[in-house]
Amino acid sequence: MLKAAYLHIPFCVQICHYCDFNKIFIHQQPVDEYLKSMKTEMLNTTNRFNNYKMETIFVGGGTPTSLSESQLDTFLRDVNEVLGNQSLKEFTVEANPEQTTNEKIAVLKSNGVNRLSIGVQAFQDSLLKKIGRTHNKEDVYSTVFSAKKAGIHNMSIDLMFGLPGQTMEMFKESVNEALALDVPHISSYSLQIEKKTVFYNLAQKGKLVLPEQELEAAMYEYLIETLDKRGFKQYEISNFAVPGFESKHNLQYWDNNEYFGIGAGAHSYAEGTRRRNAGPLRQYMSLIEENGFPYVEEHLVPLSEKMEEEMFMGLRKHQGVSDKTFFDRYGKSMFDVYKDPIERLIQKGWLERKKDTLMLTKEGIPLGNEVFQEFIGVVLD
Ligand code: SF4
Structure with missing residues (x-):
């Protein structure tokens, strides 16, 4: 929902x-x-x-x-x-x-x-x-x-x-x-x-x-x-x-949940697809008039990308990413899917694991972007 x-x-x-x-x-x-x-x-x-x-x-x-x-x-x-x-x-x-x-x-x-x-x-x-x-x-x-x-x-x-x-x-x-x-x-x-x-x-x-x-x-x-x-x-x-x-x-x-994005240049994520609206005002308004929707880009998000987004959006939060949520959504454990980067980042002291949750450490917070990079391209569809 x-x-x-x-x-x-x-x-x-x-x-x-x-x-x-x-x-x-x-x-x-x-x-x-x-x-x-x-x-x-x-x-x-x-x-x-x-x-x-x-x-x-x-x-x-x-x-x-x-x-x-x-x-x-x-x-x-x-x-x-x-x-x-x-x-x-x-x-x-x-x-x-x-x-x-x-x-x-x-x-x-x-x-x-x-x-x-x-x-x-x-x-x-x-x-x-x-x-x-x-x-x-x-x-x-x-x-x-x-x-x-x-x-x-x-x-x-x-x-x-x-x-x-x-x-x-x-x-x-x-x-x-x-x-x-x-x-x-x-x-x-x-x-x-x-x-x-x-x-x-x-x-x-x-x-x-x-x-x-x-x-x-x-x-x-x-x-x-x-x-x-x-x-x-x-x-x-x-x-x-x-x-x-x-x-x-x-x-x-x-939390990587879906949302509507309404208006010029807005992005949305609904029914598994990310969409981008036309940015220029007049283009936005004419597309609405012609087709009812102002999309200029639609992208059905593959599983690999959903999992990546779950990791790098979720790790932005202090509470981190829960493996239970990950498993419920994708039917796999993040500790299996991302075993190598997780081990590497824990070893560097940038990530820590508390029970089933993975989060940035105090040292990892300022290095967020470097941490998130590690999850990109690990899984291919
Ligand atoms: S130009 Fe407008 S949108 Fe951009 S930061 Fe200034 S007030 Fe905000």
């Missing part, structure tokens, strides 16, 4: 210098038409794949809060009409601090949104400007306070590290500011330089000065230690929560 849906709002009021998500500057875009296409996609998807009951819905982007109040209201009503039900436990919307007004928070609340994921990134206005963000730290405070006042206490703050010009002191300040806001969830990712971004172009020209790798590693270490002392559990490589406030939606991905 499929239990999660991701919905993509690709509009942004500014384009950040590091961003390679599927997004578009909102000015003069056909926003209402796009939202109508999304409703059609939702309806067609739920008619075609009917073995679902949503427990989590995540609206991301782009910037969902770049929609006007009435657009947001209409869209969320549509989402509730098509996907809502009594079993829905978590309804998250990504919010950018500068656009999350009291009125928009009221719209979110009245439509059942019970979690906000806030794109903060840093608490220094000068650094925010440098990475192309248009909010300042006052906007962050006011978003968090307004959400709490409206009764939304389940919030996550995103922080970035390894940013150009970011010092250890700045990162420490950001972590402590986030903690002072008393939210139960923090996600933190290091800056990745992706193609087709302002930062990529600057880097190509040798004009981007980034913190040394050792400093970046020290920031990550500080994050883990500080959050741990403050009662946050690192339940996934980049995600920390007060127990009980882990992201139920993201856990669906890490």
Whole structure:
């Protein structure tokens, strides 16, 4: 039974210098038409794949809060009409601090949104400007306070590290500011330089000065230690929560479960097939109009790939991968299928086995990508 849906709002009021998500500057875009296409996609998807009951819905982007109040209201009503039900436990919307007004928070609340994921990134206005963000730290405070006042206490703050010009002191300040806001969830990712971004172009020209790798590693270490002392559990490589406030939606991905992906550029995984939607807005909308579905890529996932994904998605989690779950899904033990890499990684001290569960060690966590590589191509169909 499929239990999660991701919905993509690709509009942004500014384009950040590091961003390679599927997004578009909102000015003069056909926003209402796009939202109508999304409703059609939702309806067609739920008619075609009917073995679902949503427990989590995540609206991301782009910037969902770049929609006007009435657009947001209409869209969320549509989402509730098509996907809502009594079993829905978590309804998250990504919010950018500068656009999350009291009125928009009221719209979110009245439509059942019970979690906000806030794109903060840093608490220094000068650094925010440098990475192309248009909010300042006052906007962050006011978003968090307004959400709490409206009764939304389940919030996550995103922080970035390894940013150009970011010092250890700045990162420490950001972590402590986030903690002072008393939210139960923090996600933190290091800056990745992706193609087709302002930062990529600057880097190509040798004009981007980034913190040394050792400093970046020290920031990550500080994050883990500080959050741990403050009662946050690192339940996934980049995600920390007060127990009980882990992201139920993201856990669906890490548990390698299926999910709907609605909207331009969204990915989905249903009935054993991964699909990718058209990214450009107009292509997405015309495909919906012509065929009812916006797919530009479909891939029936072979058993070997399912098992690989189970390992490298599952190992991202603190609780690791359970052999019982693996056996129930694939009829084999992961300790047989991946005997060699598991032995090798345990010997290196990067993985540990506790009864029937396999997990990253403290030393293995920063080396996650190297660990995951070891599971690729081991089994061939
Ligand atoms: S990081 Fe978020 S707000 Fe910035 S351009 Fe990308 S999607 Fe838009």
